[in-house]
Amino acid sequence: MQILLWGALPYAAFALLVSGLWWRYRYDRFGWTTRSSEVYETRLLNLASPVFHYGILFVLAGHLIGLFVPASWTSAVGVAERPYHLFSLVGGTLAGVLTVAGLAVLVYRRRTNRPVFRATTRNDKAMYLLLGGALCCGMYAKLAHSTPAHGYDYRATLAVWARSLFTLRPDLAAMAEVPVAYQVHAVVGMVLIAAVPFTRLVHMFSAPWWYLMRPYIVYRSRPAGQPAERPPRRGWESIDV
Amino acid sequence: MRVMAQLAMVMNLDKCIGCHTCSVTCKQTWTNRSGVEYVWFNNVETRPGQGYPRRWEDQDHWRGGWQLNKRGQLTPRSGGRLKRLATLFANPVQPTVKDYYEPWTYEYRNLTNAPLGDDYPVARPRSLLSDKPMKIEWSANWDDNLGGLPEKAELDPMVAATRQRASEKVRFAFEDSFMFYLPRICEHCLNPSCVAVCPSGALYKRSEDGIVLVDQDRCRGWRQCVTGCPYKKIYFNHRTGKAEKCTFCYPRTEVGLPTVCSETCVGRLRYLGVLLYDADKVAAAAATRNEQDLYEAQLGLFLDPEDPQVRAAAARDGVAHDWIEAARRSPVHALISKYRVALPLHPEYRTMPMVWYVPPLSPVVEALTETGFDGEDADNLFGAIDTLRIPLEYLAELFTAGDVQPVRSALEKLAAMRAHMRQTTFGQTPDARTAGSVGLSATELEDMYRLLALAKYDERYVIPTAAVGDAERLEESAVPEHCRLDEQGGPGMGGSGPFGDRSGRKALPLVSVEAFHGLRARHRTEQEEPE
Numbered sequence: 001m002q003i004l005l006w007g008a009l010p011y012a013a014f015a016l017l018v019s020g021l022w023w024r025y026r027y028d029r030f031g032w033t034t035r036s037s038e039v040y041e042t043r044l045l046n047l048a049s050p051v052f053h054y055g056i057l058f059v060l061a062g063h064l065i066g067l068f069v070p071a072s073w074t075s076a077v078g079v080a081e082r083p084y085h086l087f088s089l090v091g092g093t094l095a096g097v098l099t100v101a102g103l104a105v106l107v108y109r110r111r112t113n114r115p116v117f118r119a120t121t122r123n124d125k126a127m128y129l130l131l132g133g134a135l136c137c138g139m140y141a142k143l144a145h146s147t148p149a150h151g152y153d154y155r156a157t158l159a160v161w162a163r164s165l166f167t168l169r170p171d172l173a174a175m176a177e178v179p180v181a182y183q184v185h186a187v188v189g190m191v192l193i194a195a196v197p198f199t200r201l202v203h204m205f206s207a208p209w210w211y212l213m214r215p216y217i218v219y220r221s222r223p224a225g226q227p228a229e230r231p232p233r234r235g236w237e238s239i240d241v
Numbered sequence: 242m243r244v245m246a247q248l249a250m251v252m253n254l255d256k257c258i259g260c261h262t263c264s265v266t267c268k269q270t271w272t273n274r275s276g277v278e279y280v281w282f283n284n285v286e287t288r289p290g291q292g293y294p295r296r297w298e299d300q301d302h303w304r305g306g307w308q309l310n311k312r313g314q315l316t317p318r319s320g321g322r323l324k325r326l327a328t329l330f331a332n333p334v335q336p337t338v339k340d341y342y343e344p345w346t347y348e349y350r351n352l353t354n355a356p357l358g359d360d361y362p363v364a365r366p367r368s369l370l371s372d373k374p375m376k377i378e379w380s381a382n383w384d385d386n387l388g389g390l391p392e393k394a395e396l397d398p399m400v401a402a403t404r405q406r407a408s409e410k411v412r413f414a415f416e417d418s419f420m421f422y423l424p425r426i427c428e429h430c431l432n433p434s435c436v437a438v439c440p441s442g443a444l445y446k447r448s449e450d451g452i453v454l455v456d457q458d459r460c461r462g463w464r465q466c467v468t469g470c471p472y473k474k475i476y477f478n479h480r481t482g483k484a485e486k487c488t489f490c491y492p493r494t495e496v497g498l499p500t501v502c503s504e505t506c507v508g509r510l511r512y513l514g515v516l517l518y519d520a521d522k523v524a525a526a527a528a529t530r531n532e533q534d535l536y537e538a539q540l541g542l543f544l545d546p547e548d549p550q551v552r553a554a555a556a557r558d559g560v561a562h563d564w565i566e567a568a569r570r571s572p573v574h575a576l577i578s579k580y581r582v583a584l585p586l587h588p589e590y591r592t593m594p595m596v597w598y599v600p601p602l603s604p605v606v607e608a609l610t611e612t613g614f615d616g617e618d619a620d621n622l623f624g625a626i627d628t629l630r631i632p633l634e635y636l637a638e639l640f641t642a643g644d645v646q647p648v649r650s651a652l653e654k655l656a657a658m659r660a661h662m663r664q665t666t667f668g669q670t671p672d673a674r675t676a677g678s679v680g681l682s683a684t685e686l687e688d689m690y691r692l693l694a695l696a697k698y699d700e701r702y703v704i705p706t707a708a709v710g711d712a713e714r715l716e717e718s719a720v721p722e723h724c725r726l727d728e729q730g731g732p733g734m735g736g737s738g739p740f741g742d743r744s745g746r747k748a749l750p751l752v753s754v755e756a757f758h759g760l761r762a763r764h765r766t767e768q769e770e771p772e
Contacts, residue, residue: 029458033483036463038331038464039335039336042335049330115338118371203462208442211441212323222707
């Protein structure tokens with residue numbers, strides 16, 4: 001069981017993420033979109049969506065720092081354990097609360113606004129469950145094992161395991177003593193990562209960074225070949241005339 | 242100088258009868274699909290009126306187009322690059338479907354399935370968005386023929402602007418003075434702000450013909466273009482989650498056919514043709530400081546295809562020979578640059594729009610005739626154009642950022658043409674002063690009359706095909722560019738890829754490969770999913 005969860009699952013999730021993205025890009029570029037519902041309802045979305053997105057970006061940054069920056073590095077630059085813990089607790093909780101609150105409003109909006117609800121697929125519902133689950137597990141794990149004075153030192157266990165994944169020799173022993181709440185959160189998180197390419201979450205990988213670099217006006221040439229003729233492609237539904 | 246060619250359109254508003262045939266045929270061709278029920282790539286608005294979407298011209302609210310920043314540089318009005326990415330998570334000023342109108346259908350089944358009874362069965366309207374019965378309160382042409390005026394006149398942003406500029410005394414003369422129709426499509430601008438604000442780079446301007454298109458495979462649904470376009474001519478398909486817009490019917494124009502809206506126009510008021518312009522100067526022209534100089538600035542971009550130097554430069558810059566020849570015969574060039582009777586729609590948005598309009602003289606003639614004067618007498622008309630200040634100033638708000646002079650000049654040319662042609666037709670000697678007073682010769686007036694009144698299909702639509710442009714290249718090489726063996730079904734298709742011969746995009750059957758059936762069903766069916 002330990003091997004399955006901490007030795008196989010992370011690699012499976014990562015492989016699914018990469019191959020899923022490749023597959024989606026190759027075969028479903030047309031379906032790769034934010035599937036925004038702002039055209040139906042804009043007031044709540046304008047409020048909740050930025051809150052959720054900025055929140056989850058901070059959460060992501062927090063995870064990257066917590067898991068992949070060793071304690072020795074932070075102490076080397078002069079950050080002691082206690083300020084680190086406080087930053088992690090306060091900052092993390094704040095980001096988490098923002099994210100959960102944003103998500104809650106967004107789900108409320110999705111449920112109560114009928115056009116938005118009609119535009120919600122089963123895939124979306126499963127995704128919300130998974131995302132909400134991962135967020136709540138994480139918040140619970142953090143808050144249940146922390147006091148302002150002292151918190152569970154995940155950097156001695158969880159982070160060691162996470163970094164050992166890169167060496168392809170996962171440190172299973174490091175995970176053995178981790179509290180159950182953290183373990184559940186890690187598993188849900190890995191499933192979520194694996195699901196990203198197959199849900200609307202895929203839009204996170206089209207963050208348009210290079211927009212900052214490109215000129216405003218884009219010119220493109222008509223593709224060579226027969227004008228206005230090409231094999232039909234996936235996309236708009238055809239009409240049988 | 243970098244010469245580029247652009248397919249452009251001119252509409253003669255005098256001839257528009259507001260029949261909406263262009264809108265309907267366009268809708269049947271392009272937007273008769275689910276997800277774009279509310280979308281009209283072509284729509285006809287009654288002016289004065291709010292338009293579609295409602296009050297789209299109010300850029301203080303919708304933030305479309307460009308503006309000059311403090312340093313005089315051109316930036317999208319909705320914000321520069323950094324601000325755009327920072328506000329990517331919810332587009333702050335996106336029109337909702339209610340600003341267009343909530344699409345609906347009727348419960349037609351009731352009409353045939355209702356049981357026998359005393360009451361007539363009715364087909365109630367039902368929303369296509371919420372699937373609930375709904376009250377129809379607005380649509381794409383709800384205020385057609387001044388419906389709702391004068392109570393709603395204030396809601397036309399251009400009425401407000403006119404009143405601000407014109408003095409108090411004209412306040413109430415407005416409502417009964419005039420009305421005209423304004424058909425609108427995408428402007429296929431030289432400096433398109435929708436392209437500029439697209440974070441994904443999915444929107445692009447085609448370098449061959451200047452048509453602005455959305456790459457459906459690259460669009461990620463950020464919706465910035467909907468805000469960026471000041472004409473609100475980019476629409477969000479709420480089923481596919483992608484932007485869609487007028488394509489200038491490129492599959493038709495590529496083979497030399499006019500767009501569907503032009504082809505089916507009952508009044509034959511649309512003209513299609515090629516314009517050559519200097520692409521290097523577009524940015525500078527769009528950054529002209531004074532809004533009212535933008536019309537002249539844009540005119541300055543267009544190159545005269547009769548000039549041998551321009552033709553040589555065009556050939557050097559890769560404009561196909563038949564495109565250059567088409568530019569010489571272009572009715573659009575004649576109306577815009579030669580006679581200067583066509584004007585751009587809202588040049589103050591700084592996008593350099595490429596669908597231009599001949600302003601309507603008819604409201605003036607009509608008003609004149611109603612007062613008992615001869616509506617086609619040159620002197621009467623000239624006087625009336627000036628006296629009927631409101632139409633003039635309203636038109637100026639639409640076409641020249643409020644500068645009355647170009648509108649007056651265009652209307653006077655049309656008036657001179659009418660007077661001249663009436664004298665000619667009635668066998669009188671045309672008064673040479675009529676033509677001279679608007680700076681045209683009698684022959685030019687007659688040519689303009691031919692173009693505006695008689696021009697046949699071939700004269701109204703001068704569209705070089707894409708194929709001829711290609712053919713020249715093919716001739717030069719005598720063999721096609723690529724070895725065609727590698728095409729699907731070609732003789733070279735014996736081998737297979739690393740994953741077998743069904744791998745890769747090209748060989749896939751035309752079915753959705755979305756992993757999740759819900760999404761697929763949603764894209765493809767009209768039916769509601771089980772909840």
